Amino acid sequence: MTRTVATLAALLTAGAVQAADMGAQDEPIKLAINEWTGQHVTTHVAGEMLRAAGYQVEYVTAGMMNQFQALADGDIHATLEIWSSNVSDEYAKKIAEGTVTEIGDLGLNAKEGIAYPAHVAELCPGLPAWEALNDCAMQFATAETLPMGRLVDYPADWGTPGADRMTGLALPFKAVPAGSEGALIAELRASTERKSPLLITFWQPHWAMSAYDVKFVDLPVGNEDCFNDPAWGPNPNAVNDCDFAPSRIFKASWSGFAKKWPAAAEILSNYTLAVEDQQPMMGAIDVDGGKVEQVVAEWMDANEAKWKPVVDAALN
Template identity: 85%
Template sequence: MKSTSFALALGASAMLSGAAAAADLGAVDTPIKLAVNEWTGQHVTTHIAGEMLKAAGYKVEYVSAGMMNQFQAIADGDIHATLEIWSSNVSDEYAKKVAEGTVEELGDLELDAKEGIAYPAHVAELCPGLPAWEALKACAPQFATAETLPQGRLVDYPADWGTPGADRMAGLDLPFKAVPAGSEAALIVELRAATERKTPLLITFWQPHWAMSAYDVKFVDLPEGEEACFTDPAWGPNPNAVNDCDFAPSRIFKAGWSGLAETWPAAHEILSSYTLAVEDQQPMMGAIDVDGGSVEEVVADWMAANEDKWRPVVDAALK
């Protein structure tokens, strides 16, 4: 089996690496504990990091931890790193722990997180001018349904997620009515149906998400979001409204226990240098959530096929 042979290769590599650079590894007999949060993408991110650490000669344990309440455990050294923190969804506890010096930020994951107004790629043929947002003014009738006529229809986030799509339609004065989806699954149904039937669809969506790759989803180019856009009507293309811009950008970053560098020097360097591209993460999410693969097998297969993307980070830390 491919993943089994990869595991054997990692074991051999770990022994060689450990023999060559034991002084830089630190406490190799003590497992490094990585936080596993509530969503599939984070599981992928964390297991790739874990396999990189194993390749360097470390022992790794995966510990289930809530995204919002994990930082006390990290500050206490019960968990040693968390690898996918979203700036749009992080508790105040994180900043407190960083300020007191018990949690250390480990740099950007460089995962290109984005929310926005989106459409399946084929829609560009039905609405010439996309991805420019201005194209939607003339194309709106093509997106209309019985419940939205004469306006176009935007499938927005479920109602309990807020109204970000509706806010953009109002802010940019676009002739679209936002209709909330019933759930995340309902958003996927809309994408699948539009892709299969080659019909118009405008939808509020985000990445990383496996559907972005599975259905070739593109984002509308909206005016770049700045703080003034959300507070000052005079800012932006519509002088009479706020929200006439793209979503506020999210940053995705990593953090660890303050004792990480002293206890495991090479591991600290590996985790600090570790990055992951959304083009790599999204298909793995689909292989797990849609195709039913396990995180361990999907990650092992990706690492075996993409050694050029992660091995140099490990090697650099062991020199």
């Protein structure tokens, strides 16, 4: 914890706030840590805000797709960066049964899609139009995908959004799940260095979008008709023959959170993080080798005006 954050926490716990408003201060609030760097940044900023308010915080590693049962059971208390484009059906079930509560948007301006490093357009003329992939799939083929091209999809427990697009648009590509976010970055790095073909499922905000000059394939605009009605879109025999739906990024908590930690619930509900703040921190970690805790601490020190009013409002 930085000196600024520690000092604020000491002041707040010295008597400026009534214990009833704080709730169970003696019990740690457990925040989910998922598999990508941006989520680590998002979660640690939230955690340090809670600590500044006088709470104890623990970070708990949890898979993005399987975290919701733990959240419903109260084993994890909040998760801070859920992407609507690949959230599991389990989440909707927990919301419906009332064991998980949605606590507002994170505020990131996000996009997901099928992407490629800019140099790939020279290897597959016609990009960024998606139809070009029909004619140059063999450029992307590997031993494990022949005679089809290879799409490097999200890790398996993030869902299959890339595979869904290949099937929906009847593109001759086989989706191969990456092992992790790091594996996706390694693919981008290798393709950029070797000027080799690469098609990948990716997202922004992410530092790699600019570092490797990543471009999105132009797909038919995504909407609910595309996802539910095979007759909609260029392939009359399949759904998902379109782009990703615009991504909403939001937060959720265990349903008992607000009762147990009222001020903390208000802090997390009102917490937002901008792309221009998150993305440089991601680069400082993944490119420059910084530790999440130190990078976040430096941002907290330099940006009190962005987070401190949220903490103060919940405590006054």
